[in-house]
Amino acid sequence: MKLSDLKTGQHATIVTVQGHGSFRKRIVEMGFVRGKDVEVLLNAPLQDPVKYKVMGYEISLRRQEAEMIVVDTDPSHQQPVVNHGTMTDTVQDTCDQSLPAHVGNTINVALIGNPNCGKTSLFNFASGAHGHVGNYSGVTVDASEACATCDGFVFNLTDLPGTYSLSCYSPEELYVREHLMKRHPDVVINVIDSSNLERNLYLTTQLVDMNVRMVCALNMYDEFERRGDTLDTQTLSTLFGVPFVCTSFKSGRGVQELFREVISVFEDCNASVRHIHINHGHEIESGIAHIQQYLKCNVVVRTLFSTRYMAIKLLEHDDRAEAYVAKMENAKEIMAARDAAELRVKEEKKTDSETAIMDAKYGFIHGALTEAGFRQGTKEDTYRMTHFIDDVLSNKYLGFPIFFLILYVMFQTTFSLGQYPMDWIESAVSWLGEQASALMPEGPLRSMLVDGVIGGVGAVIVFLPQILILYFFISLMEDSGYMARAAFIMDKLMHKMGLHGKSFIPLIMGFGCNVPAIMATRTIESRRSRLITMLILPFMSCSARLPIYIMIIGTFFAAQYRSWVMIMLYVIGVIVAIIVSKVFSSFVVKGEDTPFVMELPPYRWPTPKAIGRHTWEKGKEYLKKMGGIILVASIVVWALGYFPHDESLSPVQQKEQSYIGSIGKAVEPVFELQGFNWKLDVSLIAGVGAKEIVASTIGVIYSGDDSFGDDDSFSDDTAKYSRLRNQMLADGITPLAAFSYLLFVLLYFPCIATVIAIRNETGSWSWAAFSAFYTTAIAWIVSMLVYQIGSLF
Template sequence: MYMTDKKTITIALAGNPNSGKTTIFNNITGSRQKIGNWPGVTVEKKEGLITRFGYDLKIVDLPGTYSLTPFSIEEIVARNFVLEESPDVVIDIIDSSNLERSLYLATQLREIDGKVLFVLNMADVARSHGTKIDAEKLSSLLDVPVVFTVGNKNEGMDDLLKEAIKLAESGPVKKEKRNVKYSKDIENAIVRIEKLIAEKVKDKIKYNPRWTAIKLLEDDKILKERFALIAKNVGPDIIDEVQLLRKNLLNLYDEDPEIVMTDERYGFITGIIKEIQTTSPKLRVDISRNIDLVLTNRFIGFPIFIFFIWAMFQLTFTVGAYPMDLIDKGVSLLSLGFERLLPESIFKDLLVNGIIAGVGSVIVFLPNILILFFCIALFEDTGYMARAAFLMDKIMHLIGLHGKSFIPMLMGFGCNVPAIMAARTLESEKDRILTILITPFMSCSAKLPVYIVLAGTFFAAKAGNVIFSLYLLGIILSIISGRLFRLTLLKGADAPFVMELPPYRMPMLKSLTIHMWDRSKMFLKKMGKVILIGSIVVWFLSSFPRNITYSKDYTLMLNNINESFKEKIVSADENDKYLLNEQKLAAIADIEKKMSLEKTEQSFMGIIGKGLSPAFKPLGIDWRGSVSLLTGVFAKEIVVSTLGVLYSTEISDDKTALANALRSSGMTPLSALSMMVFVLLYLPCLATITTIKKETASFKWTFFSITYSTVVAWMMSFIVYQGGKLLGF
């Protein structure tokens, strides 16, 4: 067996997008990383530390990449890790059903000084297509160990780890490797550059000389810049010689050297495939192709996509209403229990009207969040997410982008933070910035509680359709804004891109559940951090100063009501006593409501709200709505939390209390719709703003995003409210 004393071995998992790399990473480490089924699922490297077979294994899941010539940020991350951090073993996850594409990266990894293990994943898919692969012959041809796995069935994981450990503990890599052999003129150019490297910068560069020579001939921009810095102290001879050799090859082949070398690499790969792969007639009909005849049809594909999105929100609202009702009753009972148990004090006020009212008003929406994330996970894991991007490709071209840009935007339905980070998968800097600027218009899950409260209160049975229309409005405005930016701030030609459509796969319930729960945990963590703190701050601002001057002597008015009804109740018969007592309680409640409103209006929160009120009055939003929108800058869920706190003294113990309080405050369906539109579009939350700054590395673009989104939000809400009034709503 293996050594028992713990030694740490670093293993990097590399491979194409959709090769099953992240699934294998999760199988090995137990890590709860998101498993997707479209290009770019892994943007940053993920690590997991496990102990197996007497070793500590540090497993690094690298971003998916098609080659070691990087175009996107994720590909740069992958190559830099392999080259600069020198892992003990690089495991290349190969899609057995798509050998030609996968072996392109595999042959490049083979050219680097390092230990490489090939993993033929999705072996079951290849077999179902009638394909047999001779792993021993592949190992012999490229002098690389090879193992089979079926990632989604957790098969072959132990074999993979054992082989990786064995490879890590083996001797140095052979210097004479079975690499791609190019035509004579290209090989001569490679040898010439290798010789110059050995003579002039051998001790200054740690990359494999042959690999370096190949990349310089291919005009790899990043390596060229890095190499120029290394070689500058020994004169420009090498770079000049490379340019001369490239020019000679261009004249000889009438093609750029990188194109010729790519063709010859694929020729080498074709030869390998002929040796190792045998294909019999397909054992089954190509199900993915048949499904795509419907789902990506040029006429009905887009309506089907819109239907799926509509169904997702109908499901979120209607099915989520039942568990939401149970949680709401639980929160009401908890609030009532503390109300009766604790004596009157500031602590009781904080707990009941601050923490429980604030956090409780948001946590009731957990079922809706779970359903939304389950649907998004279903789109990703089945392979439909890539089809959605494909369907949106023509529309995205209207704003100078392509379908791949729509993937981060779709991710925005869950959370804008990872959605903006996913823009790293785009090769063009202008495309990345453009996608980042329009992604916040995609309505994230944090805004869903606001929609459910307002749409559920004022639109009842049509709430699902109203919420769907808001999401659709966000998509439309993002496209219009993108077109505007492309014509003005971010001019540029369309970036060419071929969208990969992975085969449809049966989703794994475990994967769907993990994905759904991991995303929802973020929502729950907010309960214990941002929402809790926000609720306490809102309670403080709405409860202080404590000593205020009322416009009327409410104490005297309450005493008069008690005295007035006291005499009537004493002289009344039993039937009338009940009615009189109800009238008394209603009169007292009305006075207390007026007291509460005056108290809140004279609080710090009221002062802030009255200051904001002129800006929001044309939108039909009162001062309490204005304050809620302000607190929503920290996290959009706090909008509901703030409403819960501000209306807490008007809320009774049933689930319709907040809805009744909103109606009695003077809010109308039109003003509620205006507020929902504003929430949809106005400046992102702090976490998203921070991410925009990080991803653009620019205060200018961050400030522009904040300003532009807020201006658009105000204008659209103004149009909705004032236009609705003109139309008689």
């Protein structure tokens, strides 16, 4: 029967994985191996995808992918593949890798492991760096570097993206593999989640194939012991030929011992280290040896790579390995040897060489764990609580309402709670401006400081509390594990949009900042879904737009409507993204989607320290913008509005005849159908550099005009907005035009940093330019339609 036929709570034994190519490879790598028990845990609210338990961890699959897995419900048929003692001591395949030069006692260390195994926690604990630790896969989307010290040695740490294997199925896998082959770190720290030993050790076997110097960190070992699990780590070290160290990076347990093991491995004096070959069976081993004979004829290959590893990759039909070999002089002989070896494997094993290699590796892992006395305890505290929470948060009826309630609470709290510190900061900015005006003589310098610097930067810095609150909620969802559940809940809807369920994680991250969200699309295996996600990400209201929203909404809308207007903007952005995504997936970006295979880690309560650190890191980035691009832009906008200066003119007349007035008047016809005036037009142009500049530009342009006093048309809490409201109303800006303006800000040109990020991730300026052009066109059309149709009523 098919895995998709099982009901919730049922168990079965995996018989085989059908299909071909990268789909089957990824499914097997993730633990769906012949002979393993699989249990159906939970259906998503829309009954697709489904959460399964295999090899002690939880993973989601769509039903259409589960149909490709054949299972047997008779428990007596469960016969796991066991491969006892299938390794041999050897030194025949040591490659002449040229290691980087060292200065004193410096060791270059690469951190490698499965997603969510704790690499970044080690990176932060050892180095004091502030990398983001999230309880879902794909947090580290690029290599982070920092230094640590121990016993007089300096460690150059590189935190690499999480990866399940060293294939070229996803960008992370390829990135990690290229780093190992080109950078040649002195020692690799392979971080292993102790709760998922069998699955995590699959990556370890591939690192053994690469013949890298390695130390394995059995992370979260405190949870391992709390569950009552047992393991002889010394025996495991002997079997794998690398030292295993029990660690817990939250408490710091074993970290010093880990780095001492790194030192001993680096100095070639570690008793556990021995080079082994994992025996893949007679036919495969014969094929590997035959292919190696031809590979060793090439000096470059022998110098840079393990020829054994390259031979294995060729038998796995690895695209990059085949492309590399194709450039060699004896490429035909190598590929002929590969084809002959594969044919022998098919005749002997009745399966392709790729599947046979994966089965052999899992057989070796199972045998090694058995020999090392691995026993699972009876306590399952972590997943028991996770299942209880998932029964509520991923419930068929409650899943979506709870999800939207969380988003509502996030935005409502951001707007309402953040209002109090915002008032304090605004009072401080106002007091600072008054003091500067009183102490300095009238002239260009005072005008620049009061109207340009304080007026421009102050108009944006007051929104720091809202930014911090927003990032607090995003960090909470990421670190707790709920973000992965959000992708699980939303996958079916995302699939109908032509996207992958994993696309939802970058889209949610886009509410914070579009740039890291675009980088996070690397976790999406499908190039098609990755590209579409990048193109629609600018429609997610990033935190840079928040100051504009708060300024305009607070100016034109009464207090009881503000949260709804704010939520409406976010919802409209999502709706436009859905429509555009469907159009792109149907007509613009062609290609097949990849299966929704994603680990669902257990819920973990994030530490206040981690949440506070991550939130403050984002706050610091915001403050750096204030002292950098926002400050410069504010001064430029002030200068354009101050010169040429005529003392005989009123502030309003002065702005109109200035350089910025001339620019605004020139582009005013373009936005006439939206109901904007030249001042709003100029702010939109300035916002191309960074969206915060839109708010600072409005602050500068409307500063210094005291012709309009406060009124009592709004409640007391909006008194601070009344002056700006009266000024904009006098300029002909109605609440309808203001809402159209907000829509334009929501949808138009992504900031320069986002455009560059799209270029870097796609490798093409064409897609970057396309994103800038089409978003602006949509913004113009939508804002025009809203204003024109609204004017009819």
